[in-house]
Amino acid sequence: MSALLEVKDLRVSFPTRTGVIEAVRGVSFSLGKERLGIVGESGSGKSQTGRAIMGLTPEHAEISAKKLAFSGIDLLRVPARERRTLRGKRIAMVLQDPKYSLDPVMTIGRQIVETLRTHERVGKAEARKRALDMLQAVQIRDPERVYKLYPHEVSGGMGQRAMIAMMLIAGPELLIADEPTSALDVTVQLEVLGILDRLVRDRGMGLIFISHDLRLVSSFCDRVIVMYAGRIVEELPATELANAQHPYTRGLLNCMPQIDADRHPLPVLDRKPEWAL
Amino acid sequence: MTAAALALDRLRVTFDGFVALNDVSLNVASGESFGLVGESGSGKSTLLRAVAGLAPVAGGTIVVNGKPLGRKRDKAFYRQVQMVFQDPYGSLHPRQTVDRLLLEPLAIHGFEDTEKRILRALDEVGLGSGFRFRYSHQLSGGQRQRIAIARALILEPSILLLDEPTSALDASVQAEVLNLLEQIRADRKLTFIMVSHDLAVITHMCDRLMVMQNGEEVERLTASDLVARRVTKDYTRNLLVASEGFKRSA
Amino acid sequence: MSETMQTRREWLLTERPASRLQARLGRAYLTWRRFTANKLAVVGLLIILALCLVAALADVLAPHSPYIGDLANSRLLFPDANHWLGTDGQGRDILSRLIYGSRLTLQVVVLVAIIAAPIGLLVGTVAGYAGGWVDAVLMRITDIFLAFPKLVLALAFVAALGPGIGNAIIAIAITSWPPYARIARAETLTVRNSDYIAAVQLMGASPTRIVLRHIMPLCVSSLIVRVTLDMAGIILTAAGLGFLGLGAQPPLPEWGAMIAAGRLFILDQWWVAAAPGFAILIVSLGFNLLGDGLRDALDPRGGSQ
Numbered sequence: 001m002s003a004l005l006e007v008k009d010l011r012v013s014f015p016t017r018t019g020v021i022e023a024v025r026g027v028s029f030s031l032g033k034e035r036l037g038i039v040g041e042s043g044s045g046k047s048q049t050g051r052a053i054m055g056l057t058p059e060h061a062e063i064s065a066k067k068l069a070f071s072g073i074d075l076l077r078v079p080a081r082e083r084r085t086l087r088g089k090r091i092a093m094v095l096q097d098p099k100y101s102l103d104p105v106m107t108i109g110r111q112i113v114e115t116l117r118t119h120e121r122v123g124k125a126e127a128r129k130r131a132l133d134m135l136q137a138v139q140i141r142d143p144e145r146v147y148k149l150y151p152h153e154v155s156g157g158m159g160q161r162a163m164i165a166m167m168l169i170a171g172p173e174l175l176i177a178d179e180p181t182s183a184l185d186v187t188v189q190l191e192v193l194g195i196l197d198r199l200v201r202d203r204g205m206g207l208i209f210i211s212h213d214l215r216l217v218s219s220f221c222d223r224v225i226v227m228y229a230g231r232i233v234e235e236l237p238a239t240e241l242a243n244a245q246h247p248y249t250r251g252l253l254n255c256m257p258q259i260d261a262d263r264h265p266l267p268v269l270d271r272k273p274e275w276a277l
Numbered sequence: 278m279t280a281a282a283l284a285l286d287r288l289r290v291t292f293d294g295f296v297a298l299n300d301v302s303l304n305v306a307s308g309e310s311f312g313l314v315g316e317s318g319s320g321k322s323t324l325l326r327a328v329a330g331l332a333p334v335a336g337g338t339i340v341v342n343g344k345p346l347g348r349k350r351d352k353a354f355y356r357q358v359q360m361v362f363q364d365p366y367g368s369l370h371p372r373q374t375v376d377r378l379l380l381e382p383l384a385i386h387g388f389e390d391t392e393k394r395i396l397r398a399l400d401e402v403g404l405g406s407g408f409r410f411r412y413s414h415q416l417s418g419g420q421r422q423r424i425a426i427a428r429a430l431i432l433e434p435s436i437l438l439l440d441e442p443t444s445a446l447d448a449s450v451q452a453e454v455l456n457l458l459e460q461i462r463a464d465r466k467l468t469f470i471m472v473s474h475d476l477a478v479i480t481h482m483c484d485r486l487m488v489m490q491n492g493e494e495v496e497r498l499t500a501s502d503l504v505a506r507r508v509t510k511d512y513t514r515n516l517l518v519a520s521e522g523f524k525r526s527a
Numbered sequence: 528m529s530e531t532m533q534t535r536r537e538w539l540l541t542e543r544p545a546s547r548l549q550a551r552l553g554r555a556y557l558t559w560r561r562f563t564a565n566k567l568a569v570v571g572l573l574i575i576l577a578l579c580l581v582a583a584l585a586d587v588l589a590p591h592s593p594y595i596g597d598l599a600n601s602r603l604l605f606p607d608a609n610h611w612l613g614t615d616g617q618g619r620d621i622l623s624r625l626i627y628g629s630r631l632t633l634q635v636v637v638l639v640a641i642i643a644a645p646i647g648l649l650v651g652t653v654a655g656y657a658g659g660w661v662d663a664v665l666m667r668i669t670d671i672f673l674a675f676p677k678l679v680l681a682l683a684f685v686a687a688l689g690p691g692i693g694n695a696i697i698a699i700a701i702t703s704w705p706p707y708a709r710i711a712r713a714e715t716l717t718v719r720n721s722d723y724i725a726a727v728q729l730m731g732a733s734p735t736r737i738v739l740r741h742i743m744p745l746c747v748s749s750l751i752v753r754v755t756l757d758m759a760g761i762i763l764t765a766a767g768l769g770f771l772g773l774g775a776q777p778p779l780p781e782w783g784a785m786i787a788a789g790r791l792f793i794l795d796q797w798w799v800a801a802a803p804g805f806a807i808l809i810v811s812l813g814f815n816l817l818g819d820g821l822r823d824a825l826d827p828r829g830g831s832q
Binding site: 355359371372374376411415425428 | 542543544545546547549550554721722723725726727728729730731732736740741744745
């Protein structure tokens with residue numbers, strides 16, 4: 001199987017007044033039609049990795065890689081125009097908070113239709129029908145009603161479903177989800193994950209799931225990459241999480257309070273400087 | 278049984294007609310750690326804010342250490358009850374140094390030995406005097422939350438209201454802050470009322486807890502009830518299932 | 528030498544200041560660096576500094592008396608080596624009058640800022656924090672002031688108070704505080720429900736203390752920016768009143784009044800009106816550039832970098 005996405009030695013750095021901040025320092029992995037989780041704490045570079053693949057790295061940042069290829073297309077050398085067409089059409093991204101990623105002055109239905117029509121030549125009626133189908137696919141019970149609503153008129157969970165619908169309408173091959181459920185209540189979180197899971201499976205997409213929540217990611221993905229200080233410290237199959245080798249991964253797993261384990265005080269992570277080397 | 282540190286009787290909070298908290302009653306013993314669990318809109322934070330005087334009380338009574346509270350809180354009240362907020366980025370004044378943040382409560386209440394108290398407060402939350410003259414933007418999320426805890430403790434309250442104190446923090450930092458809170462509670466014999474959406478955090482920190490939904494009580498449990506899965510309401514059961522992570526349906 | 532410079536910079540920029548003073552200086556230094564990164568702002572600052580210098584050293588700099596001219600021999604002279612900017616209808620040296628006039632300009636600007644900005648700040652923060660009827664009353668008063676064009680209102684006040692530079696300053700101050708009140712109120716509304724204000728309330732701080740010590744400092748920077756940007760307008764209003772004969776009275780060398788006097792000869796002796804006009808233009812531009820630079824430098828969100 002040829003890889004959908006190949007990343008080799010990806011580096012992202014931000015020049016600031018006080019010096020260069022290296023957010024991502026040589027990340028390599030490849031992805032097929034599978035669910036890959038990227039886990040790390042804030043500042044680990046997990047989000048910048050996702051953004052670099054998506055082409056959403058801020059202008060002033062410097063980005064380099066030995067290879068950053070999406071189904072054979074070199075993402076770093078492809079012209080900006082072609083990159084834009086790729087984005088949305090073949091690679092899509094779901095962000096943490098639907099409140100900030102949906103356009104507040106456009107109805108949800110129109111946003112989905114616009115997204116579809118920028119990537120495909122379809123008639124108005126056809127686009128509308130597909131948008132409604134898509135809303136149904138993300139298990140919105142009354143698609144006709146939600147279609148006409150503005151983002152502020154729906155709940156967080158509904159907004160995130162709409163966001164997923166919008167991202168998947170053009171039928172992308174790769175979906176990058178950056179903390180897609182962190183802003184949601186726990187019970188809603190699972191529903192949204194369930195929807196995401198089914199869609200990814202049914203449509204045969206590749207998924208990169210970026211999150212701070214190691215447990216959640218490992219219950220959802222096939223493979224997990226653990227990042228620390230801009231580097232990958234460990235890569236392992238999700239089922240093997242209990243046998244993680246790296247002290248950071250083990251520390252992360254350990255420091256969470258658990259209902260069944262009565263541990264006072266909680267074990268804390270003892271950060272070793274050599275992890276960041 | 279020790280005297281109640283905090284007693285709420287049919288407390289009711291409304292915002293422009295919207296009932297955010299509907300007749301909730303509660304007794305928290307002195308020295309106890311009590312948890313409030315629920316999702317957004319459950320009224321758990323509103324309850325804390327009502328006690329603190331930050332939300333409009335529409336009905337019911339609040340009794341703190343045997344003394345019923347009126348509409349206006351007096352200075353003595355703030356010596357007894359303090360609060361730590363959820364967002365460490367929003368709860369520290371952006372233009373004030375740590376020193377100034379910690380000095381303010383002491384100045385308001387006319388403390389004399391401010392120098393000594395500030396240094397002790399910083400020590401107690403594990404930061405040390407090196408942090409004293411930093412601005413909040415020079416601190417990490419965990420450090421900010423420690424400062425917020427130091428600020429709440431500097432008036433030596435007996436009751437600490439904790440509104441999701443770790444939900445904005447990384448897991449490893451959360452563990453450190455939770456340990457710090459437990460340590461402080463043991464040292465100072467504090468009463469905690471802690472709000473969280475995370476059942477595991479509440480079970481870890483609290484002896485008893487109340488599950489809330491839509492401004493009302495769902496059920497009341499002890500931590501051991503939860504560990505043994507002795508829950509009676511479906512809603513609580515859902516929360517328990519959700520806390521175990523994603524399960525793929527076949 | 529360069530080594531001490533380096534360490535002094537490090538001392539200022541340290542993440543772990545050891546004293547109140549160091550923390551404050553470090554912050555001021557960062558603001559200064561943001562400010563100087565904007566070259567046009569520095570130009571503006573230099574213009575304003577030059578204005579202050581000229582005003583302070585007017586006695587030394589001015590080649591002639593600003594009040595006494597040689598009516599017989601030097602009326603309306605074209606600029607030459609003796610009178611660099613020529614002379615006016617009374618035979619007075621225009622350059623000297625401009626130099627002395629800078630004192631009046633500065634006086635107007637500074638006094639208006641000192642009177643109007645605190646009034647606006649106080650009204651705005653109190654209205655924003657108190658809310659309810661206090662807010663309604665204060666803001667309606669503000670609206671009444673805002674409803675009139677500034678110059679017309681100033682005219683009315685001066686007409687009532689009597690012409691003169693002092694009254695002109697009072698009139699301009701009375702008409703320029705409402706926008707500051709609006710800004711301060713808007714700023715107050717965004718912070719009043721924040722957790723850090725709630726935290727101060729929870730310490731038992733009185734509303735007065737919260738407004739004075741916690742809310743006002745947050746509004747000050749945007750107010751400074753706005754006042755600086757308004758300086759040009761204040762100079763123009765003062766000049767307008769002077770032009771209409773309601774501001775500074777002759778023979779005071781107020782720039783607006785000088786233009787008014789030069790109006791009579793504007794076609795044949797254009798420099799009489801052009802010189803003060805140009806001075807007003809330069810100084811207004813200076814304040815505008817300075818204000819723009821301050822906006823970037825004082826932006827509280829810039830401090831997080």
